[in-house]
Amino acid sequence: MQRSTTMSSRAFGIGLGWLKTTRGSMPIYCMGAIASVTAYYLISDQWIDSRRRLFIQKRKTQQQQQQDVASVQSDSRFSSLMIGGRFVNPFETWRDKTLWDFLRWVATRKTGNGLPRDKAKLIQDLPLALPHYELLNAFSHPTKVRQTPTSSSSSQESLAENSESPLCYAEYPAVESLDRLATMTATWLGQSTCFVQMEGLNILTDPIFKRRTVYSWLGPERLRPVPCQLEDLPVPDVVLVSHNHFDHLDIDVVRKLGDSVTWYVPLGLGSWFARQGVSNVREMDWWQENELTVRDRTFSIVATPTQHWSGRNGLDSNCTLWSSFLVKGKESSVFHCGDTGYCPAFEEIGRRYGPVDLAILPIGSYEPRWYMCHQHVNPDDAVLIHRDLGARRSIGVHWGTFMMSDEHYMAPPRDLAAASEKRGLAADEFIAPQFGKTYLYGPAMTGSSASE
Template sequence: MRINFPGTAKRKLVAGSSIFCSYYSMTHIIRKSNSVIFKLFKSHDVLTFLLTMTATAATSSLLYYLVFSSSSPTRTNKASRKPTKVEDRRAIISKRKMLESPEERYASLRIGNRFLNPFEEWTDIPFYKTLFFWLRRYKGNGIPRDEKALEQALPTHKPDFDRIKNKENGVTFTWFGQSTCLMTIDGVTILSDPVFSSRSINNYIGPKRLRPISCSLEEVIHLVDIVIVSHDHFDHLNEKAVETLGNSVVWYVPLNLKRWLNARAIINVVELDWWQETFYPFSDLMIACVPAMHWSGSRTPFEKNNTLWCSYVIKSKNNTLFFCGDTGYSSDLFKAIGRKYTPFTLAAIPIGSFLPTHLMQHLHMGPEDAIKAHLDLNCPRLSVGIHWGTFMMSDEYYLAPKQILEKAWAECKRTLLARDSQTEDRVGSSSAIIAPPTHTRDPPSVSETRPENSMTDRAEQTEQGLLLTEFITTAFGQTVNLI
């Protein structure tokens, strides 16, 4: 008699696999009846018991699956069933394509109590693929066992607190690892994604920090005015750091994350949606929450996407910072941010956790995508690579983000500085004309202000832009400043 399993082909495959596993297990045990199990127990009764339990477990699992799948929506007519969240997301994206405003096309998307990504580049990865990835994380990423070699490869510096405190320095930047950065802009100090623990989750659980953090939170807390949080993953939001900072700072967080902070007695919180702007109290410092392509959750087994994720733009009278949260690369998105908020004095852009590509490309940018984002943002005066060399949670060599960035950036500058039209066509529209910011730089040259009437004009403008922009990495704790 033919068994007709309900559901899709994938469900039939699961059901069939259950029968196969049951059959294989029983035949394997019978063939090995004279092996260790039989010799150990010296009893056919034990062997019979094992056979019975194996068959019972497999059959029970199969019956459980069949019973519960009988009420599955896959048995109903496709025309009458309720669309899935993925189908709803695709339909909304399709409708939004007709909208002219990026703020409307890339408004935050929420279906039910879950946030979703409104980007065509986004790909939903099944849980089992993520699970298999973590189960095979044993390669070590090429990290040297010799502590001196590691120290030489990833040096740590003590932050230059004199520079940080000097309000005459328009912008300073200090990277502590992962996405934890201390930035000052016109006298206001901002801490991003605060994580100061020795491991990604806390001091005891999670991937270990490759190098000791260059200073403790207690050493900088008195300097901090603002904390910005991009999303709620453990390596971006540490509970102990939150408790230490408390209400001594103003917290800026994406939608639905405020209640998590409130539950820990943190009430000095401003919650923002994508494209929403607000001002730091009693100042002209504007803080804007802008879109990113990522996800949230994982703090408990049953959380996923119940809070929003984002990047930030911080704009003063004289300078503008861009702090990029975890995100995959979307050219149209970065161009939209660039058009709305350029010129940028400094941008902190993630460059790590990009392998394996099929799992990571929609979650994190690698160095080459980060350079594309830098160009789409109209070339900030200085971009700094972050989110690398701290907690190894991907497959690339531990120094690959830095090494690839240096090589790719040098090649990018060589390519863009070439003046023939063939080279410019190969570069592409995302990086063709780069008008550098002028408010913190030398007076604009003629090529920056005259109309673009020829290919030579375009090349000269690109060259001038690239001469006034840089994309670098820094050591842990190293302080750089832009006056």
Template sequence: MCVGFTRHNHEATGPASHKPPPPLQSQLLCRVLALSIDVVCCVGVSWHSLFVCDASCVKPATIHGRRVLLGSLSRFAGHQLWGRSHRASSQLQLLGTRRFLRFLSRNQLCSQQALAARFEQPQQQQQQQAEVRDAEPMTTVNVEEAFPNQDAAVMDTPPQAQEGGAQASSASAPETDDMAKSYPLERNGRFHNPFDTFDMKEHSRFGRLFKLLFDVMTKDESNIPSAAVLDETLPVRTPDMEVLRSPPTDRMHVTWCGHAAILVQMQGQSILFDPVFSERCSPSSYFGPKRYRPTPLRLEELPRIDMCCVSHDHYDHMDRESIRTLHRLNPHMRWFVPLRCDDVLRDAGVPASSITQLTWWQESTVTLPNDNGDMTFVLTPAQHWGRRNTFDMFKRLWGSWCVIGKDQRFYFTGDTGYCRAFKEIGHHYGPFDVAAIPIGAYAPRWFMKPHHINPEEAVQLHKDLRAVKSFGIHWGTFKLTIENYLEPREELEAQTKAAGLAPDEFTTMEHGETRAYFPLKPTPKEDEQVIVV
């Protein structure tokens, strides 16, 4: 890359007219500082563009940021290897910094315009969109429109063409349902939340990145102790494999496998949610958040898995190695994912014919063997986002799951901030026998509130869903945020008591614990039975 700079002519001659060059250590320090500023600014550009700019702004911003970064690295290497003068290096660094500042000002304006278009949509317009969509029930045509070049094997075939297989149908509410449904917004191939509670304007300020780093470095209260202390405060049980190998038909068994991984067994079927069994929830096995509580079961020890539901594409909910192993052990298994999450499964070796993609409020019904009836899977809304690399933010949909059986209903939240969608879900599909609700990874609150609920909001979500029983997930396994590792459990106990809930209405489970839940109309003593193994 050629960069020009002004040549200075000096009228005076002789060695006395030139100032002696600064010491080598000073030159090196100045160059390292200049390079550090460029690196921080370029990282900020990428973060700022990906989290704030509209889709049309992301790629140019990222490319320009990478060019500035590579230019800085090449200049620094050139100065060290070829020994350019201190004056030339200073001018080159100053020129690069000025170019970046001019670009940043243009990018800030672009971001503000994108924010106004994305997050300040009038409420009346959103309501009109919901009314229009409710008037025309959603069918599998939406999947075909989203994937015009996709193989037909991925699409849900008509019910009459499937004998005992998965059936996709519309999730239109009965005529008596008068509560509007929230649908995802889509612009330029990217999904967006329709909720006014998903406000990213605070994150648009460039200085917020440094505030987040400051909070993480100075206010980290996780205080994860030694393994011996963890064995007392967060014990890991060994599940009873005889119980797990015989899925019940008259009740529901739920086993917490850590974080958001849950094994649900009902109507003779075993259903896995958000399977993450690796040591790290990261694109690499060498860095990223590492679990401080082991999995109670290895994938090879799990019983036969019939279905698996994934809420979104984040690495702590969608692990490629776990997916690859699950498919190898259970090639018959059916996968249910939000729209456009199928590429992660296919990269892990799952055939397209085993994948069912759904959008919000869309249903897929499976006819079970052995006259066990039908089971319906519904992808319902959640206030979150998706991303697996630098360039694919918002490209894959996210959501929560309703599993509707013959006698019982189960709800899996995934990740979410609090929004109006849960009253809609409770209205259209509640009440639920059991709900799995996240209670951790919520601090610092100013940053995490749009993405993750805290225990207080989890209690409100439990009420909105009209859940009979709930238990907390998404805590006590990976260090993702800065609250104390036991705070989610302690705060949940305080919030349930303040809300007047029964002591066993919304609780937490131990790793590897299995609970049995009976249908909604049992005898009083059979309302809930905890299996101690």
């Protein structure tokens, strides 16, 4: 780090000296300042990447020298890694993107994503359903129940635009006949936001209910409105946050829920929550386990590795960790992935904690592959993760919500179907769910979901 700091300071000093000689010209002054800052970050990034590669090689060498079972269980190749005050990906499958990579993508990217001008076509392709409120409330503790919404604008729009919504659950068994401790529900609300119930525990993942990703006026806009509002759902017990990107962490949700829920977040993110006045937060490193007891039932929540990055502005890149989460109960388990590129960590997660009953895996934002492959899986990669985890069932998320890449808006479900067939998966083993629809899974995930 000393060498990097020295080189960066020298670059900054050269830029500053040049500025002193040209201080009469504001345009040149600004160019000099930009050049100095750019040089600093380029040198710093190169130093961090070189150190990252050295650490990876060192970990590989150490692992090759370890033979006993205990050392394999604590395989350092899959531990989080921080260099120069920033977290880095400790996998050979990762490559940092440069400014030139970004400019090349912007200059060559496709536009439109095949989105139709006719709104009716979009409604047909991406229909909304209302969650099965009766079921969700029945599976919740009485203190967590919400009243079934009757005046929600999003709910009214859902019913008006999707006449099949009232019939979505016609084939479901009667709610009172279901064993709430042996049955799981999963409701996808867009992007990576899911409401999951397992063994009486209400789980919310990567919450975002905004119309746009950043502010009401800034960021990509939803293709379809959110199927319901946060206030329509039973109150969560826990919220799992995989990383702090705007499309995975909605500050309005944080302020609404506050300390009424337990937030599970990666290392470094607790201070951001503290600034929002929230203290009921559990910061977790990769492989760290935390026990949670809710209404006399104990759950194990494990933070597990992914290959991604973090940041909410240009100055905090990778200052906080990113992770996936595994929630294990007595009867079942749920894996929430968040964003990731494909890497060997998932095979290790499966080896330690598999098989997983239900996996929530991303299948969108993957084109062009040369630019996205290190940070976002495509459907074929997602199927590989499904198999690595030994997942009995998976649902594909992170598509059809905010368009932030180049693939056609309906490519993810089509590509998932093709990848599943190629890999020999059953038709309902890995699905691209409908917005808002509550999916019901049987005991131990051995049979078909009642909703298929």
